[in-house]
Amino acid sequence: MLNLVWSVGGFLVAIGILVAFHEFGHYWVARRCGVKVLRFSLGFGKPLWTRTSKDGVEWVVSALPLGGYVKMLDEREGEVPANERHLAFNTQSLGKRALIVAAGPIFNFALAILFYWAVFILGVEGIKPLLAEPPAASIAAKVGLHQGDQVLRIGDVEIATWNKLRTELLSRALEGKPVPVVIKTSGGETRELVIDLAAVRVDPEFLFNDLGFEVFQPEIPALIESVVKGDPADDAGLKTGDLFLSFNGTPVTSWQQWSKWVRAHPGEVAKVQVKRGNETLERNLIIGHGDQGLGKIGARVAVPPELWQDLRAEDRLNPIAAVPAAIRYTGQMSMLTLKMLWRMVLGDVSIKNVSGPIQIAEVAGITAQVGFVPFLAFMAIVSVSLGVLNLLPVPLLDGGHLLYYAVEAVKGSPVSERMMEMGQRLGVTFLVALMGLAFYNDIARLLN
Incomplete structure (x- = not known):
């Protein structure tokens, strides 16, 4: 019961913050571009709380906490007085409309950078990237890795923890190229070797098995x-x-x-x-x-507990060094998300990796119980995912609107209403299918 409370509470806090910041991006840029905002809603469905501010904006918290929206004055959605026509969204220049639409995902990326900056300053605790003895036929064994070897660097990236090793290797595996790796042997010697990632499966479920990378564990008494x-x-x-x-x-x-x-x-x-x-x-x-x-x-x-004491590690940066690190990591996670989605389309990565609200709530509850820093890191990756997902060129998403604007820029006139109606149908179909897959995967995980 307590885990359920943590999961629901963590989910509501995380989604509330991330959606609010995304929608605030649309709201803030719209106001700066001279567009009149009618409503700012967190969630969909029946309003649970409503307040109208002095500037006429209706602030709403609704019952279904799986998104939100900013409603602007628009001639396509209702009658607009002649004296307010210049305040309508649809009368703005193409550049302003594109900027308002793109602001939501941009704010999600900015929030992820802020979260990662805080995470790097506070310090990420983890396990040292020490390797167990790799299987004889594995790639790790073929390049001469042995139990107790510690990964120090992949390419030009310093590796402090096992989680950072996993992220960096997955990112490199999606490129499918040889990668230089610097290790420190159990005897203290530093070696540089090259691991060819062209032959490994990029699905996270199989990648480390193919590589033969497994975290070193001290022998634990069978008590x-x-x-x-x-x-x-x-x-x-x-x-x-x-x-x-x-x-x-x-x-x-x-x-x-x-x-x-x-x-x-x-x-x-x-x-x-x-x-x-x-x-x-x-x-x-x-x-x-x-x-x-x-x-x-x-x-x-x-x-x-003393068995693991020497294996603990912490990845911590000073506030100045954490800025470029947070920007780089946000960019890396964004590209990793995009590449994983594309590999799912190609069939190289299982669609089982798509998570829905149930799985997100479980992870939210677990990270919230573990501590503030893990919860911040969780919100950062979800913020990145929201930014990437919303930029996909799918109608109904921000990326779909940007696609329409790109077409408008090329042809010199807005996309026809018929084309937009067809796009909306495709967008609804895609989103329903995606949500159905996410819920199916969540339920399958619970049943297993």
Whole structure:
């Protein structure tokens, strides 16, 4: 119940801020261009709160918090008095109309830069980019990478955390070119090598498997911290504090070794030996079926906090250095979003990567619980996504209107009403299909 409260609360705060800033961009630029604004609405549907300011603008908060709009004086939408015709949106020059429409996404990018600037100043905590031993046939193994190697730089970008490594490699993989990588070996030696990304799958689900990149983990003792009631470990009589000693006669050297075997053997029976206090007990454990057909037992490992202390890292910049870094990162995430969308069209990236409001709410709740900086970073990437999505050349979106204006600039006259009506139908179809896919993916994730 508490997670639901965090998810709903985090979603409403994030979407409220991001949509308000997007619509404020349209509003602010419209006012500066001399256009009369009639209504500023956060959300759609039934108004929950309404206030009219002295300048005649109606400020509204509506029931459905999945967007918003700014309504301007426009001859195409109603009668306009002759003395106010110069204040109507449709009577403005092509440049002013384009600027007003583009302002929403531009404000989203500006907000993302501000959020990333704050994130870089406050510091991003993460795990050092240390690699586990790569599989023998992987690209990492072929170029000579080994367990304990730390990635220091990709191209000219310094890599401080594992998350930064993931983002940079995904961005480079979409280009499909060889990339220079600087590493520090476990022995302290610095090496430079080249990784060819032309042969890897760019889908985030497979990219790191193809590369053979996996985060290094210190060996964790196979000590049970908690058991899920009704799951296989509970049915076998295992308890908190039990230490796995062996399975089917094979000594257990770490939790990683044991859990790897469990995941690979769903439905099988394992004769396990555990230590409980001063006793050594034997139990028959039936491996259950978890997500994606992997085995599970329903037990959580007790992780000694000191094991991870030396692996912690922080990516922090001073306020001046954070400015270009925030601009660069916003640009990188914008291009990454565009490239991922294009690769989805080509079929190189699964459409399962499209997330809807349910998934966004879950991530909002998780990041809000973790801390202020992760929540800021979450809002930054969603702001980037809103900016990119709204600039797509799809009717009903800001990008669709800009496409109409581009046609108008070429042909010297506005797009015909018939053409705009056809575009609206296509736009509605596209948006309904996109929302349907997003909700389907959200529900499929919940069911899994």
